[in-house]
Amino acid sequence: xxxxxxxxxxxxxxxxxxxxxxxxxxxxxxxxxxxxxxxxxxxxxxxxxxxxxxxxxxxxxxxxxxxxxxxxxxxxxxxxxxxxxxxxxxxxxxxxxxxxxxxxxxxxxxxxxxxxxxxxxxxxxxxxxxxxxxxxxxxxxxxxxxxxxxxxxxxxxxxxxxxxxxxxxxxxxxxxxxxxxxxxxxxxxxxxxxxxxxxxxxxxxxxxxxxxxxxxxxxxxxxxxxxxxxxxxxxxxxxxxxxxxxxxxxxxxxxxxxxxxxxxxxxxxxxxxxxxxxxxxxxxxxxxxxxxxxxxxxxxxxxxxxxxxxxxxxxxxxxxxxxxxxxxxxxxxxxx
Amino acid sequence: xxxxxxxxxxxxxxxxxxxxxxxxxxxxxxxxxxxxxxxxxxxxxxxxxxxxxxxxxxxxxxxxxxxxxxxxxxxxxxxxxxxxxxxxxxxxxxxxxxxxxxxxxxxxxxxxxxxxxxxxxxxxxxxxxxxxxxxxxxxxxxxxxxxxxxxxxxxxxxxxxxxxxxxxxxxxxxxxxxxxxxxxxxxxxxxxxxxxxxxxxxxxxxxxxxxxxxxxxxxxxxxxxxxxxxxxxxxxxxxxxxxxxxxxxxxxxxxxxxxxxxxxxxxxxxxxxxxxxxxxxxxxxxxxxxxxxxxxxxxxxxxxxxxxxxxxxxxxxxxxxxxxxxxxxxxxxxxx
DNA sequence: CTGAAAGCGCTTACAG
DNA sequence: CTGAAAGCGCTTACAG
Numbered sequence: 162x163x164x165x166x167x168x169x170x171x172x173x174x175x176x177x178x179x180x181x182x183x184x185x186x187x188x189x190x191x192x193x194x195x196x197x198x199x200x201x202x203x204x205x206x207x208x209x210x211x212x213x214x215x216x217x218x219x220x221x222x223x224x225x226x227x228x229x230x231x232x233x234x235x236x237x238x239x240x241x242x243x244x245x246x247x248x249x250x251x252x253x254x255x256x257x258x259x260x261x262x263x264x265x266x267x268x269x270x271x272x273x274x275x276x277x278x279x280x281x282x283x284x285x286x287x288x289x290x291x292x293x294x295x296x297x298x299x300x301x302x303x304x305x306x307x308x309x310x311x312x313x314x315x316x317x318x319x320x321x322x323x324x325x326x327x328x329x330x331x332x333x334x335x336x337x338x339x340x341x342x343x344x345x346x347x348x349x350x351x352x353x354x355x356x357x358x359x360x361x362x363x364x365x366x367x368x369x370x371x372x373x374x375x376x377x378x379x380x381x382x383x384x385x386x387x388x389x390x391x392x393x394x395x396x397x398x399x400x401x402x403x404x405x406x407x408x409x410x411x412x413x414x415x416x417x418x419x420x421x422x423x424x425x426x427x428x429x430x431x432x433x434x435x436x437x438x439x440x441x442x443x444x445x446x447x448x449x450x451x452x453x454x455x456x457x458x459x460x461x462x463x464x465x466x467x468x469x470x471x472x473x474x475x476x477x478x479x480x481x482x483x484x485x486x487x488x489x490x491x492x493x494x495x496x497x
Numbered sequence: 498x499x500x501x502x503x504x505x506x507x508x509x510x511x512x513x514x515x516x517x518x519x520x521x522x523x524x525x526x527x528x529x530x531x532x533x534x535x536x537x538x539x540x541x542x543x544x545x546x547x548x549x550x551x552x553x554x555x556x557x558x559x560x561x562x563x564x565x566x567x568x569x570x571x572x573x574x575x576x577x578x579x580x581x582x583x584x585x586x587x588x589x590x591x592x593x594x595x596x597x598x599x600x601x602x603x604x605x606x607x608x609x610x611x612x613x614x615x616x617x618x619x620x621x622x623x624x625x626x627x628x629x630x631x632x633x634x635x636x637x638x639x640x641x642x643x644x645x646x647x648x649x650x651x652x653x654x655x656x657x658x659x660x661x662x663x664x665x666x667x668x669x670x671x672x673x674x675x676x677x678x679x680x681x682x683x684x685x686x687x688x689x690x691x692x693x694x695x696x697x698x699x700x701x702x703x704x705x706x707x708x709x710x711x712x713x714x715x716x717x718x719x720x721x722x723x724x725x726x727x728x729x730x731x732x733x734x735x736x737x738x739x740x741x742x743x744x745x746x747x748x749x750x751x752x753x754x755x756x757x758x759x760x761x762x763x764x765x766x767x768x769x770x771x772x773x774x775x776x777x778x779x780x781x782x783x784x785x786x787x788x789x790x791x792x793x794x795x796x797x798x799x800x801x802x803x804x805x806x807x808x809x810x811x812x813x814x815x816x817x818x819x820x821x822x823x824x825x826x827x828x829x830x831x832x833x
Numbered sequence: 834c835t836g837a838a839a840g841c842g843c844t845t846a847c848a849g
Numbered sequence: 850c851t852g853a854a855a856g857c858g859c860t861t862a863c864a865g
Contacts, residue, residue, distance in 0.1 A: 163634050165842055176852045181844060191850055206630060211610035212557070213842035216548045216857045256592040274547035275858090294542060298499050409775070439745070441777050501858055512836045517860060527834055549858035552841045611842090 242455025578791025
């Protein structure tokens with residue numbers, strides 16, 4: 162049914178070794194022989210079976226990417242970065258997006274079982290030892306937005322980003338600053354909160370628990386959090402949400418409460434999602450180098466493949482890429 | 498380096514046949530033997546090589562999805578649908594997203610060369626004969642948002658969606674309705690335009706060329722198109738953009754021109770992207786059953802695998818799923 | 834219940 | 850320049 166290398170060899174009147182040779186462009190092959198083989202390939206519309214090829218060469222030329230919720234523009238930029246880095250080195254990208262955490266393992270298994278030469282894992286709920294197992298099986302893994310001491314990773318300077326935002330708010334004169342949290346157990350959230358708190362402390366300001374309202378990063382959760390903040394006896398002057406989605410919720414909540422943003426209360430976010438640019442007022446936020454994150458992580462993973470040949474595992478490397486403050490109008494700057 | 502089935506067999510003191518048996522849960526295996534094998538597997542942390550397994554069984558249990566720009570929520574919903582359908586049947590999903598059209602072929606090749614058991618292709622710039630080749634090689638392919646007579650496909654009823662929208666606008670009393678086109682050569686655009694035109698004709702109304710401004714679906718292109726419409730001696734009362742991105746551009750253009758939407762001019766779009774809900778005024782648009790599209794396409798592709806066994810290629814099937822009109826405020830309905 | 838052998842479709846030394 | 854053979858890591862009749 163499917164045509165194999167044997168069919169081609171037969172039709173061209175040569176051995177399969179020779180067919181393989183011309184297909185791979187290795188060794189000298191007589192020009193006329195090559196022509197015959199190529200002709201047979203064309204006539205039979207032969208396609209090498211990639212599975213067999215990979216099994217024989219122990220190389221798939223594929224890179225795996227495990228990433229949640231590709232719908233998020235932030236993740237999308239990561240995908241683009243990974244894709245470009247992979248393509249640049251002649252690798253194809255296989256994306257495993259898993260809405261359900263349980264699936265992460267399924268895909269991890271898929272990838273570890275010979276399907277990819279390297280992989281980047283992002284924001285996945287996977288244990289360190291699981292990842293180490295994959296690495297021990299010879300597949301380099303690089304983490305994005307996730308930290309395990311023994312595994313190379315690329316992250317974003319959440320602490321620094323939050324600091325920068327905090328300084329910006331302080332610079333605008335706000336003193337009572339509140340925070341809407343992301344999911345508690347994430348480092349991102351913890352680091353952002355820490356950045357804000359430290360920066361406030363530097364200015365002799367406190368971040369009382371009453372000024373910390375809890376959200377979960379998801380759409381909608383910022384609304385209730387904001388409501389609770391607005392009901393405070395002394396309303397905050399500025400609200401820093403752990404991500405843009407929640408900041409948008411907060412703006413909506415403020416409006417529904419009859420307040421004007423930023424005149425009555427400033428609201429800022431984190432992530433710089435594309436929506437941030439469109440809403441009214443446009444959202445001041447912190448942009449993350451998502452593309453770079455993906456690009457660098459993938460490049461490193463691919464690099465490890467090469468360096469491996471001559472020796473053992475390279476030292477894990479941890480890089481935190483810098484963020485960028487994006488000032489729009491929701492913070493009260495750039496007032497019309 | 499990597500542990501194989503031989504290592505397990507040796508450690509358990511059995512043949513590889515037996516190891517394979519317990520791994521696949523086939524045939525009777527003595528309980529104690531099974532235990533020994535399982536123990537060896539655990540101790541060696543053995544993982545079957547999926548490549549070898551697939552080669553031997555001629556089955557990968559993977560489904561391929563070729564899809565452009567995963568960043569688009571519409572495409573994302575398709576991905577979710579495909580993923581759910583695949584998971585439901587025990588398949589894993591491999592996504593190939595290619596920003597560059599040239600890559601489409603690369604991924605198509607990858608998939609056709611033994612990596613997946615079935616695939617769904619969406620909005621890809623791939624010729625019919627290329628797809629047929631893949632199918633002839635035994636990999637069922639189902640198209641989404643793309644039509645080739647001989648290949649099963651799922652699409653959206655663009656014509657009907659546009660009709661519904663046109664009727665809605667007419668119902669609100671608008672008579673001078675203009676259209677901002679998507680990329681000319683796409684069927685989507687042609688069908689939407691045709692739907693609008695036919696529906697207007699039914700009401701004895703014309704759609705003169707002057708009322709058709711050209712955009713290309715992309716962000717920004719709606720702005721200039723709208724400008725040209727606004728400069729018309731007799732300004733349209735309502736503008737129907739071929740997608741939401743351009744509708745948002747159009748709203749911006751109207752505002753910059755000093756007009757109020759919808760009081761001075763109505764603007765509606767197509768797609769119901771998530772942004773549509775957030776902008777001011779919220780956009781009236783046409784929602785597409787993206788998730789369903791993906792789910793049904795994937796289900797069919799997987800179904801074909803099974804039916805294949807007993808016979809030949811099933812007849813290609815073409816389905817157009819219905820759209821849904823989403824009325825918000827940019828059309829002038831639901832006025833406060 | 835279990836093992837030896839052939840086969841999946843390639844690649845790659847090894848000879849010649 | 851070219852072919853025969855072994856090997857990649859599995860599965861699966863076929864015997865026993």
